[in-house]
Amino acid sequence: MLFKVALASLLNRKLxxxxxxxxxxxxxxxxxxxxxxxxxxxxxxSKTVSGVDLIVGARTGQINLLLYSVFHIGxxxxxxxxxxxxxxxxxPQVAWHVPVSLGDSHKGYRVMGTSDDxxxxxxxxxxxxxxxxxxxxxxxxxxxxxxxxxxxxxxYQLNDDxxxxxxxxxxxxxxxxxxxxxxxxxxxxxxxPVDQSIxxxxxxxxxxxQEKTHAQDQHADHEDEDRLVPKFISAFMLGLKSRAATFIVxxxxxxxxxxxxxxxxxxxALSELWQMMGVLEKILALIAMLVLxxxxxxxxxxLLASMxxxxxEIAVLxxxxxxxxxxFLMVELEALLMTLTGVVLGSVLLTVTLLLSQGWISSxxxxxxxxxxxxxxxxxYFSGILIMAGxxxxxxxxMAYRSSLARGLAAK
Amino acid sequence: xxxxxxxxxxxxxxxGSDRAALNIDSWKLLEGERxxxxxxxxxxxxxLLNLLAGILQPQQGCVRVLGQELGQMGARARDGFRxxxxxxxxxxxNLLPYLTVEMNIQLALYFGRSAEKNIRHSIExxxxxxxxxxxxxxxQACQLSVGQQQRVAMVRALISHPQIIIAxxxxxxxxxxxxxxxxxxxxxCASVNQSSVVFxxxxxxxxxxxxxxxxxxxxxxxxxxxxxx
Numbered sequence: 001m002l003f004k005v006a007l008a009s010l011l012n013r014k015l016x017x018x019x020x021x022x023x024x025x026x027x028x029x030x031x032x033x034x035x036x037x038x039x040x041x042x043x044x045x046s047k048t049v050s051g052v053d054l055i056v057g058a059r060t061g062q063i064n065l066l067l068y069s070v071f072h073i074g075x076x077x078x079x080x081x082x083x084x085x086x087x088x089x090x091x092p093q094v095a096w097h098v099p100v101s102l103g104d105s106h107k108g109y110r111v112m113g114t115s116d117d118x119x120x121x122x123x124x125x126x127x128x129x130x131x132x133x134x135x136x137x138x139x140x141x142x143x144x145x146x147x148x149x150x151x152x153x154x155x156y157q158l159n160d161d162x163x164x165x166x167x168x169x170x171x172x173x174x175x176x177x178x179x180x181x182x183x184x185x186x187x188x189x190x191x192x193p194v195d196q197s198i199x200x201x202x203x204x205x206x207x208x209x210q211e212k213t214h215a216q217d218q219h220a221d222h223e224d225e226d227r228l229v230p231k232f233i234s235a236f237m238l239g240l241k242s243r244a245a246t247f248i249v250x251x252x253x254x255x256x257x258x259x260x261x262x263x264x265x266x267x268x269a270l271s272e273l274w275q276m277m278g279v280l281e282k283i284l285a286l287i288a289m290l291v292l293x294x295x296x297x298x299x300x301x302x303l304l305a306s307m308x309x310x311x312x313e314i315a316v317l318x319x320x321x322x323x324x325x326x327x328f329l330m331v332e333l334e335a336l337l338m339t340l341t342g343v344v345l346g347s348v349l350l351t352v353t354l355l356l357s358q359g360w361i362s363s364x365x366x367x368x369x370x371x372x373x374x375x376x377x378x379x380x381y382f383s384g385i386l387i388m389a390g391x392x393x394x395x396x397x398x399m400a401y402r403s404s405l406a407r408g409l410a411a412k
Numbered sequence: 413x414x415x416x417x418x419x420x421x422x423x424x425x426x427x428g429s430d431r432a433a434l435n436i437d438s439w440k441l442l443e444g445e446r447x448x449x450x451x452x453x454x455x456x457x458x459x460l461l462n463l464l465a466g467i468l469q470p471q472q473g474c475v476r477v478l479g480q481e482l483g484q485m486g487a488r489a490r491d492g493f494r495x496x497x498x499x500x501x502x503x504x505x506n507l508l509p510y511l512t513v514e515m516n517i518q519l520a521l522y523f524g525r526s527a528e529k530n531i532r533h534s535i536e537x538x539x540x541x542x543x544x545x546x547x548x549x550x551x552q553a554c555q556l557s558v559g560q561q562q563r564v565a566m567v568r569a570l571i572s573h574p575q576i577i578i579a580x581x582x583x584x585x586x587x588x589x590x591x592x593x594x595x596x597x598x599x600x601c602a603s604v605n606q607s608s609v610v611f612x613x614x615x616x617x618x619x620x621x622x623x624x625x626x627x628x629x630x631x632x633x634x635x636x637x638x639x640x641x
Contacts, residue, residue, distance in 0.1 A: 001522045004515065005508070012510035099429045318467060319502070321495025321523030323488050359483070405487075406427075408462040409500065409580070 002326065006333040009313070013306060017338060020299045025340025027295035028385065029350050031288040032378060036350070038281050039377070040369040042274065045071075047368075048192045051123035053246050056080065056088065056233035056253055059260040063276065066269040069100055069235040072110040072193050073365075074174050076102060079232035084259045091252065093245040094238055096121045099204045103236040104164050109150050111164050111198045113205030113233075121144070121239055124192050134158055135185035141204050145185035149363065156183050162198070164208060191368040195277035206230040238263075292385065296392050299338055303331060303396035307403070314404050328401040335393030336386060343382055347373055415476075416575055416608045417441035417464060422473035423634075424459055433459045435634040436473070441576075446599060446609040448619045457612050460628065461530055461580055464610070465498065466490035473589035495524035499569030499607075501598075503581040506565035509554035516553055517568045524572045531571075538567045542597055558585050566598060573605045580612045595621045 025067045049070050057065040058078035067073040089097040098121055101113030116137045119130050135158050138145055146156060156162070161180040175306055176244070181200055240249060246265060253263035314327055354371045362368050422436040434456045441447060451457035462468040465474055466482045467490075472533045478497055482490055500506075507516045517535055521528070528534065536546050542563045553561065562582060569577055579598065583591040595611070595618060600607050611622060619625050 005511070005519065007516075008508075008510045110522065219417045316506060316508055317501045317519075317531060318491075319465070319494075320520040323487075323491040326523075408458060408467055409465060409502070 001222055002329055002333065006330045006337065009310075009330065010334050010337060016302050016306070017334075020302045021338050021345065023295040023298050024292075025345035025349060027288075027292040028343050028346025030291050031385075032347060032373060032381060033350050033353075034284045034288045034375060035377060035381070036354075037369060038284075039375075041367055044191070044367045044369070045270060045273070047125040049122075049124060050400075051121070051127050051239065052237045052266055053145060053240040053243070054238040054250060054253070054263045055266060055269075056238065056261055056263045057236060059262045062262070062264045062269040063273050065235065065262055066266065066273065068102060069237075070193070070266070072102065072112070072197060076234045079234055080236065080261060081232060082230050084261065085233055085258065086254065087258065088253060088261075089236070089238070091249055093240050093242070093249050095241045095398055096239040096299055097120060097202045097236055099202055099230075099233045099236045101202055101230065101232075104205065106150075106156060106164050106198050107161050109147075109154075109196050109198055111144075111192075111200060111205075113200055113202040113230075115202055122194075122237070124194070127410065128190070130190065130194065132187045133186050133188045135183070137203050138199070139336055140182075140184075140192055141201050141207065142181050143184040144181040145187060145199040145202065146183055147187050147195040147197045147199075148189035149182075150198055151186045153363070156186070158183055158186065164198075164200070182207045183317055196363065200234070202230050235412055270288065290386075295342075295383075296339070299335060299389070300392050300395055303335060303393065304399070307400055311403075311407065314400065315407060315409055318404055318407075319409050323406045324401045328397045331400045332390060332393050332399035335389055335397075339386055339389035343385055347378075413442040413444075414506070415440040415442050416478055417610075418474075418476040419463075420474050420476070421425065422463065422475065422519075424463060424468065424470045424634045426459070432634040433464070434470070434632055436460075436631050439529055441608050441610065443575075444603075444608060445624060446602065447611065448622035448625045449610055449612045449628055450616060450619065450625065451612060452614050455628045456632045456634060457580075457628050460632070461612065464576075464578060465500070466494050481518050490602070491523070492525065496526075496572060497574050497576060499572070499574040501562070501565045501569050501576045501579040503536040504558065504585045506568070507553040508593065509552065511553060512550055512561050512563050512639065513553055513556070514549040516564065517571055518552060520568045521572060524563070526572055527596060528572075534618075535567065535571060538570060540600065542566060559587075559590055562594065564599070566594075566601070570601050570605075570607075573607075575605075575607055577602055577607050577609045578610065578612070581614070582611075583618065584615070591618065592621070609618045 026120060055069050057069060058074060058080055060077050064074060064077070067070060068076055087101060098118045099113075099115055100118075102110060104111040104113075119137050123129055133148065135145070146162075150156065160183045161224075162183065163180050181198075181204070187194065198332060238249070240246060250263045250265065253261055317327060318324075351371055351373055358369055358371060361402055416500070417437040418442065419436050421438070422434060423432050424434040444591045449457065457498060459468070463470055464477070466475070466477075466485070469483055477493070480493070485493065505565070507513075508519070511519065514535070518531070521531060532603055535549070538547055539548070544560065548556065548560065548564070553564065556564065562585065565582070569579075577598070582598075583594050599609065599621065611618075
């Protein structure tokens with residue numbers, strides 16, 4: 001009975017109840033959205049690389065190196081000399097090594113020059129190796145392996161031709177048209193930036209860059225391709241023989257006298273990234289909280305305002321024998337109904353938004369946001385919101401309780 | 413004759429007021445009696461009704477309804493007592509506009525914790541007695557005309573067969589033709605259950621329906637000419 005009456009009373013004030021519910025829905029959208037994306041982004045970042053003990057690049061910041069070498073965000077400020085690379089991988093603790101050369105692109109997707117060891121040793125998520133959906137690793141100098149997203153979005157099949165431009169913009173003035181690459185392999189989706197990458201042989205990058213310097217001389221020396229040795233690379237990844245050696249090798253590389261280099265431990269660099277983001281995250285969370293409080297206060301205002309126009313309604317109830325506590329519970333129930341509807345609506349809106357933007361976020365940022373909102377944290381938030389709403393609703397509910405005791409029968 | 417209402421040495425002052433609104437030495441309503449209570453606004457009749465309903469407690473004196481002293485009951489018990497034993501009809505706004513007619517009536521029974529089995533049947537019967545088409549039950553109360561609403565209010569007041577019916581200006585919102593008919597209907601239904609009726613009004617022309625007529629100023633000795641309720 002109580003429920004029916006509360007619901008009917010709310011529906012009678014459809015417009016204001018709906019607006020209030022929408023306000024709450026928006027605040028829930030923000031609150032859950034901020035939290036969800038925060039968690040998903042971290043997870044996504046963490047899954048991007050595993051099994052790599054050290055990443056080495058020119059001496060820049062840790063985060064900078066991590067971002068461009070693994071996430072392909074930003075650019076290298078400087079390069080690593082091939083000679084340094086060759087020397088350092090001689091270190092007795094090194095089990096495997098993979099060079100990486102960045103700086104080129106194809107229709108906005110990053111082109112990464114590397115060795116075929118990349119496909120052997122690079123792992124992501126839970127030590128997952130890269131797998132081929134079609135084709136295989138590159139063999140010839142102008143072979144390319146493309147990530148799942150690239151194949152999908154640009155519709156490439158095996159044996160298609162692609163040209164590589166210098167720089168990372170979609171439009172580049174320097175196109176290396178003379179040497180189109182051939183797609184020989186397409187990787188399975190990984191949920192990491194690999195999906196948006198094109199992998200080519202390191203030697204091919206060198207040819208392209210040699211062409212830059214021999215701009216006029218486009219037809220010379222192509223027979224020497226196989227003997228091409230790159231002069232620079234952007235960074236290289238190392239797998240060590242034992243984990244314990246990590247700090248030692250790191251120190252050795254950092255102290256390398258030939259060149260100013262930086263060796264980072266991916267996990268450590270990620271932690272630093274999280275720390276940096278930590279402050280921002282806290283601020284966002286705080287703002288989201290405030291938005292929620294504002295919306296709940298809006299609901300309380302709406303309920304308080306409605307009390308005036310409902311004095312007759314309350315008087316009628318009292319006359320037919322309703323106790324003041326019935327009135328109290330009715331108001332509380334109205335608040336909870338609106339909040340619950342707002343929470344559900346907000347979650348639905350968030351889910352739909354995530355569904356629609358998931359693709360775009362992964363293309364732009366290499367972040368894979370799961371659409372599923374249901375987590376323990378979400379449930380805690382839901383309960384917290386309902387409790388807060390119930391507590392705040394005590395204000396109008398108690399007011400109604402007291403006034404229904406003091407007020408007499410229906411006014412004349 | 414048993415008395416259904418007894419007021420003894422009642423004094424009530426509204427909070428914040430320095431003058432008593434109601435001072436009644438003694439008043440009784442007997443079983444089956446139908447009383448026309450005349451009172452202008454400010455005469456203390458609202459106060460009296462609130463005391464009878466048990467919503468307000470007098471600072472002095474005792475209100476006894478059906479042999480029970482209302483002051484001795486807890487608030488919740490009073491509310492239940494009111495629901496079971498008293499039926500109210502007001503000038504207007506008797507019903508919750510956003511509930512259906514049927515829900516409005518059932519709500520009254522809910523608070524009275526009625527154990528009656530065949531409620532629907534009783535409701536339909538009463539509606540027919542009051543010339544209300546049964547299909548009104550599913551309409552929202554606000555969709556009815558004033559006349560219909562007042563009669564639905566009567567159904568609601570009568571449905572639990574209360575011993576006491578209190579009507580506070582129930583016909584003021586009706587047009588003059590319907591007034592007499594309404595009162596006759598009320599009195600007829602009341603007599604079926606031998607309910608007592610207190611009919612409060614400032615319209616003296618209606619008094620001739622009733623055997624007993626009282627002016628509230630005759631029983632209320634408080635000076636309340638300036639008091640606005």
